[in-house]
Amino acid sequence: MAAKEPLDIAKYLKERKGKVLVMSGWLCEKLELDGRRLIDYAVELANKLDAAVAATGNTVNAVRGKVKATKKMWAAEIPLYLKYDWKEPFERPEVVVLIGYTPDAARALATAMAGLVETVVLDSVEVPEATISLRTMTIDKWKESLKEIMKNLG
Amino acid sequence: MEGKVVKVGGVEVNLADAVRDPRGVEDIAEDILQEMGERRLRQWDPKLNIFAHASDIAEWDDILLNKYHTIFTSGKKSCEACQQGPCDLSAKNGLCGLDLEAHQAREGLKEACRALARQLTHARDLLNYAIKIYGKEKEIDLGPYEEYPMTNVSMLCGFYPKNLADVERALSYAEAQLAELLYAVNNGNESAKDLVEKTMHAGSLTFLAMEVAETIKMCIFDFYNAGKVEPTEYKDWPKMQTPVGLGVVDTSKPVICFMGNDFLPAWHAVRIIKERGLEDEIEVCGVGAAGHDIPRFYEKAKVVTSATKARLAIRAGIPDVIVVSEMCLPFDVVEEAKKIGAKVIAYGYKADFKGVEDKTELPMEELVKYLEENDAVQVTIPEKAGELAVEIVKKAKEGKKAALLSEAEIKEKAAACKACDSCFNVCPNRLMISRAMKAAKEGNLEKLSEIYDECVFCAKCEHVCPNGLPIIDMIIGASIEKIKNDKYMMRPGRGLISHIEWRDLTFGFVLGGNGPGMVYIIGCGKYPGAEKDVAEIVRYLVDRNCFVAVAGCVAADAAKYFDEEERKYIFEKYLAAGLLRGFVNLGGCTAISHIPPATYKGTMIGSGYTPKANWSQIVDYQYTRLPLVVLIWGAATEEMFTVAMGFARSGVSVVVGPEGFKFKTWLLGNKHDRSKWQMFDGITGRIREVEPCPVHMIIPVETKEEAITMIAKLFHRPLALRDPRLASLEAYNEAHKNFFGEYSDDWHLYVRSEHEIHVMRRMEMLRLLEREHGWVIEGPRVKKARLRDGRLVDMRDYVENYGIQLGRYSTVVPRLVIKEMVGGAVAAPSEEITKMHGVPKE
Ligand code: SF4
Numbered sequence: 001m002a003a004k005e006p007l008d009i010a011k012y013l014k015e016r017k018g019k020v021l022v023m024s025g026w027l028c029e030k031l032e033l034d035g036r037r038l039i040d041y042a043v044e045l046a047n048k049l050d051a052a053v054a055a056t057g058n059t060v061n062a063v064r065g066k067v068k069a070t071k072k073m074w075a076a077e078i079p080l081y082l083k084y085d086w087k088e089p090f091e092r093p094e095v096v097v098l099i100g101y102t103p104d105a106a107r108a109l110a111t112a113m114a115g116l117v118e119t120v121v122l123d124s125v126e127v128p129e130a131t132i133s134l135r136t137m138t139i140d141k142w143k144e145s146l147k148e149i150m151k152n153l154g
Numbered sequence: 155m156e157g158k159v160v161k162v163g164g165v166e167v168n169l170a171d172a173v174r175d176p177r178g179v180e181d182i183a184e185d186i187l188q189e190m191g192e193r194r195l196r197q198w199d200p201k202l203n204i205f206a207h208a209s210d211i212a213e214w215d216d217i218l219l220n221k222y223h224t225i226f227t228s229g230k231k232s233c234e235a236c237q238q239g240p241c242d243l244s245a246k247n248g249l250c251g252l253d254l255e256a257h258q259a260r261e262g263l264k265e266a267c268r269a270l271a272r273q274l275t276h277a278r279d280l281l282n283y284a285i286k287i288y289g290k291e292k293e294i295d296l297g298p299y300e301e302y303p304m305t306n307v308s309m310l311c312g313f314y315p316k317n318l319a320d321v322e323r324a325l326s327y328a329e330a331q332l333a334e335l336l337y338a339v340n341n342g343n344e345s346a347k348d349l350v351e352k353t354m355h356a357g358s359l360t361f362l363a364m365e366v367a368e369t370i371k372m373c374i375f376d377f378y379n380a381g382k383v384e385p386t387e388y389k390d391w392p393k394m395q396t397p398v399g400l401g402v403v404d405t406s407k408p409v410i411c412f413m414g415n416d417f418l419p420a421w422h423a424v425r426i427i428k429e430r431g432l433e434d435e436i437e438v439c440g441v442g443a444a445g446h447d448i449p450r451f452y453e454k455a456k457v458v459t460s461a462t463k464a465r466l467a468i469r470a471g472i473p474d475v476i477v478v479s480e481m482c483l484p485f486d487v488v489e490e491a492k493k494i495g496a497k498v499i500a501y502g503y504k505a506d507f508k509g510v511e512d513k514t515e516l517p518m519e520e521l522v523k524y525l526e527e528n529d530a531v532q533v534t535i536p537e538k539a540g541e542l543a544v545e546i547v548k549k550a551k552e553g554k555k556a557a558l559l560s561e562a563e564i565k566e567k568a569a570a571c572k573a574c575d576s577c578f579n580v581c582p583n584r585l586m587i588s589r590a591m592k593a594a595k596e597g598n599l600e601k602l603s604e605i606y607d608e609c610v611f612c613a614k615c616e617h618v619c620p621n622g623l624p625i626i627d628m629i630i631g632a633s634i635e636k637i638k639n640d641k642y643m644m645r646p647g648r649g650l651i652s653h654i655e656w657r658d659l660t661f662g663f664v665l666g667g668n669g670p671g672m673v674y675i676i677g678c679g680k681y682p683g684a685e686k687d688v689a690e691i692v693r694y695l696v697d698r699n700c701f702v703a704v705a706g707c708v709a710a711d712a713a714k715y716f717d718e719e720e721r722k723y724i725f726e727k728y729l730a731a732g733l734l735r736g737f738v739n740l741g742g743c744t745a746i747s748h749i750p751p752a753t754y755k756g757t758m759i760g761s762g763y764t765p766k767a768n769w770s771q772i773v774d775y776q777y778t779r780l781p782l783v784v785l786i787w788g789a790a791t792e793e794m795f796t797v798a799m800g801f802a803r804s805g806v807s808v809v810v811g812p813e814g815f816k817f818k819t820w821l822l823g824n825k826h827d828r829s830k831w832q833m834f835d836g837i838t839g840r841i842r843e844v845e846p847c848p849v850h851m852i853i854p855v856e857t858k859e860e861a862i863t864m865i866a867k868l869f870h871r872p873l874a875l876r877d878p879r880l881a882s883l884e885a886y887n888e889a890h891k892n893f894f895g896e897y898s899d900d901w902h903l904y905v906r907s908e909h910e911i912h913v914m915r916r917m918e919m920l921r922l923l924e925r926e927h928g929w930v931i932e933g934p935r936v937k938k939a940r941l942r943d944g945r946l947v948d949m950r951d952y953v954e955n956y957g958i959q960l961g962r963y964s965t966v967v968p969r970l971v972i973k974e975m976v977g978g979a980v981a982a983p984s985e986e987i988t989k990m991h992g993v994p995k996e
């Protein structure tokens with residue numbers, strides 16, 4: 001079962017601090033959870049985990065200068081580079097957190113990365129293909145879950 | 155195998171060496187060899203894929219699949235294809251030996267077979283009808299400006315069909331191939347690679363099926379066809395005569411709306427309307443494939459929307475009568491039509507709706523009466539379906555119900571929303587419906603109306619709403635003004651790109667000119683954002699000197715732009731011809747089949763190679779030279795995945811919008827792996843390192859900005875000449891910098907000299923080469939460049955070791971290195987051949 005509670009996810013991520021890469025997808029800019037854009041959660045998460053952000057879609061413009069390292073990347077290329085040649089300006093991760101992708105895209109990316117890294121999907125829809133994912137929930141609960149994860153990351 | 159020996163000038167070819175099994179196809183093989191001629195046959199050993207099975211094209215497919223990695227996206231780990239199953243493949247192979255990767259590949263093949271079956275049955279219906287009416291001897295004449303008729307057929311079968319009997323031979327071959335592919339879907343333990351090759355084969359066969367349909371439309375039913383029109387007229391042809399949008403239909407008149415893939419009932423309805431002089435009394439419009447076909451033979455036809463949004467057309471109350479044939483995105487049309495009291499005529503054997511009876515045998519009078527008393531009827535003869543639509547439409551109008559919800563009704567219904575967000579979690583575009591409901595409850599419909607802009611009317615939200623809210627009706631009701639104002643104009647589809655136009659395109663994009671490349675945009679209307687994004691993509695590309703053509707449902711949405719300053723719609727803003735800065739509409743979904751032939755034409759004009767069962771040679775040429783990219787924007791059907799695989803096999807890179815994350819296979823190149831980016835100097839056979847290009851064959855992207863940037867990157871080809879190289883590099887750099895605020899990490903890989911950097915950007919880029927990549931720059935010149943192995947060398951060494959200068963014969967196919975020069979094993983080419991080709995001797 002991929003679905004986990006926010007607290008468990010926070011614990012899991014905290015234990016892997018420094019080994020995480022955050023992937024921010026196009027919905028990060030589109031979706032706003034009652035006044036706070038998803039991209040702001042992605043930035044906060046990256047900072048708390050001391051992680052770089054692989055900014056896909058157009059998100060690099062909103063992430064640049066706000067995290068320790070970021071770069072414009074292409075979501076579909078990331079599994080390829082993880083498998084064959086990781087030559088990015090940040091460490092090859094052990095865990096990839098996906099935020100801001102449709103469930104379909106997250107499922108495809110988690111499948112493509114299976115066996116290469118562990119994947120964590122922070123969407124409001126459970127993604128069974130990921131190593132860990134949030135459960136399917138309402139927008140309000142999603143917002144609360146993201147806040148809880150952030151809070152428990154310290 | 156002993157084979158017949160064919161003499162071509164001074165060369166003798168044993169057919170058994172040229173064709174895997176020449177029996178039964180000797181005549182075709184001999185024709186092709188004669189067409190190739192002595193000169194070619196001295197240079198290369200021919201390898202013909204006449205009536206190709208998937209494995210007959212393995213020479214090329216292997217090259218492609220060795221270069222590009224297949225990334226599978228299906229998470230299914232259990233196989234139930236045969237009676238021995240289910241087998242859990244996550245830890246070990248299935249009982250038949252099938253491994254997980256192959257299983258994932260098979261998911262793709264399965265999807266491709268579904269698409270192929272749909273296109274084959276559509277083509278077969280049309281062909282059978284054409285044969286019934288005109289006989290098998292009916293000639294195929296695509297006009298004087300189509301020099302290479304039906305090259306999707308010729309590339310797989312080895313001949314240009316001359317009449318319907320030849321077309322039938324080709325279609326029967328494709329049908330048999332489908333059976334073979336279906337066998338592979340359900341049996342055996344093939345490798346993932348073999349199954350991907352078969353999926354690509356399904357793509358090539360889908361083009362063939364679409365081409366059969368398209369040819370019948372143009373030859374038999376007189377659809378607009380550029381092959382029959384003087385090229386001097388192209389720039390404003392076909393005329394800007396087709397209204398597009400939900401607001402263009404005059405609903406005060408009786409409205410017949412055609413949906414689905416089959417235009418035949420519409421063709422007969424229009425014939426009757428004309429015979430009876432009813433053109434100004436009855437509105438004829440269409441949705442999806444039929445919507446794009448009808449304007450190609452009826453100048454008063456209107457296109458309402460894409461196949462994806464067919465439900466919107468109904469819920470907005472547009473049709474009085476719906477004539478529906480088999481659909482690429484099936485939904486319960488009868489149930490939907492009931493909501494507005496429209497009548498449904500289900501045409502054909504494939505348009506089977508639950509509870510709808512086939513009453514084809516009834517005389518017209520009784521048929522009309524039957525439909526008056528019932529919601530729907532099935533009719534399998536097109537003449538009858540068309541006539542029935544005309545007969546019933548006035549009466550049907552009288553029985554129509556009010557379609558749109560009032561503001562008060564929306565408010566009341568919104569109050570029932572429990573904010574469970576089941577809708578949000580299934581919505582493909584992640585639209586926050588509960589937030590809009592909350593606002594609507596308080597009397598603010600603005601948020602619902604905002605949802606309208608990005609809604610694809612898939613009805614998934616309604617399907618899961620535990621409170622049964624008519625979410626779509628509420629979105630529509632909140633957007634009445636938008637619907638009324640949805641009014642644009644477009645050019646109807648024109649069919650093929652003629653070889654005459656390709657000569658111009660060659661000058662603009664291949665031999666010189668400043669066009670970065672040619673883009674073909676296809677798709678079904680399932681957009682990740684607003685539909686107007688398509689027109690924005692078109693404008694961006696054409697304004698930067700690209701040639702853009704659209705086909706399929708996307709064409710109507712590409713029309714949705716009006717230039718206030720010039721007072722022009724987008725289709726009249728640009729030249730309607732295959733030229734630099736040209737923008738053309740090829741037609742509906744089957745018109746996608748014009749795209750591979752358009753690319754083959756580029757090859758034929760550039761090389762003179764024979765496009766008959768000669769896959770590797772034709773495709774190698776265009777893959778390495780022509781800056782062509784297909785963009786699939788708004789993919790909704792299996793056809794899109796399938797044709798993407800077909801395009802990749804034809805050497806054309808495909809960029810696909812976010813729906814592409816659902817494609818079962820991506821084909822990605824690894825730019826870091828230098829061993830993948832090599833080709834043969836075609837004269838000496840020496841292996842040369844080249845740029846990583848085209849770096850991907852099928853890649854999904856997330857935004858329109860990513861799409862544009864990736865298209866620009868994929869224009870790069872290893873054998874492009876200097877000016878096109880400059881144009882594509884400039885397009886890539888400009889897009890990357892504008893959209894993402896930084897240059898890419900790989901642009902320098904495409905630089906061979908300072909002359910390939912646009913003059914406006916040259917000094918900036920030279921500085922970057924110096925600072926970030928350690929090149930030595932003196933003034934505006936590159937003094938030393940860094941090879942990919944890290945060595946800093948002077949420009950002479952750089953050019954000698956990176957990229958390829960001898961464009962003419964260079965190749966990625968070992969067989970196509972000129973045989974007389976390889977390793978000196980064979981005598982050098984004769985003086986005569988050298989003179990004829992201008993072959994430079996090393
Ligand atoms: S109909 Fe519109 S709002 Fe509903 S799920 Fe589909 S795209 Fe989303």
Ligand code: SF4
Pocket residue numbers: 570571572573574575576577578587588591615618619620621622623625
């Ligand atoms: S599914 Fe229905 S009840 Fe639930 S949030 Fe959507 S509209 Fe409201």
